[in-house]
Amino acid sequence: MNLPIVAYGHPTLKKVAAEIDADYPGLNDLIANMFETMYSSSGVGLAAPQVNYSIRLFIVDGTVMVDDFPELAEFKKVFINPTILEDRGEDKKAEEGCLSIPHIREVVERPDIVRIEYYDEKWQYHDEVFEGMAARIIQHEYDHLEGILFVEKISPLRKTIISRKLREISAGNVDVEYRMIFPSKKNLK
Numbered sequence: 001m002n003l004p005i006v007a008y009g010h011p012t013l014k015k016v017a018a019e020i021d022a023d024y025p026g027l028n029d030l031i032a033n034m035f036e037t038m039y040s041s042s043g044v045g046l047a048a049p050q051v052n053y054s055i056r057l058f059i060v061d062g063t064v065m066v067d068d069f070p071e072l073a074e075f076k077k078v079f080i081n082p083t084i085l086e087d088r089g090e091d092k093k094a095e096e097g098c099l100s101i102p103h104i105r106e107v108v109e110r111p112d113i114v115r116i117e118y119y120d121e122k123w124q125y126h127d128e129v130f131e132g133m134a135a136r137i138i139q140h141e142y143d144h145l146e147g148i149l150f151v152e153k154i155s156p157l158r159k160t161i162i163s164r165k166l167r168e169i170s171a172g173n174v175d176v177e178y179r180m181i182f183p184s185k186k187n188l189k
């Protein structure tokens with residue numbers, strides 16, 4: 001089932017998400033629905049707050065970009081209760097987008113290597129290091145659990161330039177192929 005994606009300006013995107021237990025109700029269905037939602041909106045990552053669940057869960061599948069980024073070969077994963085333990089390596093700049101902020105792409109600077117501990121969908125514990133585009137996708141999705149959006153990490157000048165577009169997105173004045181929940185409409189949860 002496709003879930004609606006909350007748009008920029010929605011309060012759920014600004015919350016620090018809560019950890020969950022293995023008996024969190026409907027977790028397997030939620031994960032399956034998040035994958036379906038991510039694929040039908042052509043995303044490579046999706047965090048639970050983006051579908052209006054303020055819990056520490058995100059999914060990724062970057063395998064579609066493996067030709068450009070070999071590090072994404074096996075990069076289809078579920079991250080539950082993740083903690084970034086360490087980031088290192090050079091800061092690298094690359095363009096990012098976000099399903100909650102349609103049609104906006106901006107250059108974001110992030111460390112190239114990240115070490116993260118997390119549980120997968122079978123509640124197996126992992127402590128792993130990711131590099132390159134995998135590290136970037138993880139940091140973008142992890143930020144969602146902390147209530148941080150990539151547009152908060154761009155230069156003040158770029159922020160000013162896109163501020164009107166961001167207001168239009170919050171107001172629902174944006175064309176998207178997927179269902180969204182806009183903060184200024186009545187469907188605000």
Ligand SMILES: [Zn+2]
Pocket residue numbers: 097098099100140141144
């Ligand atoms: Zn995002």
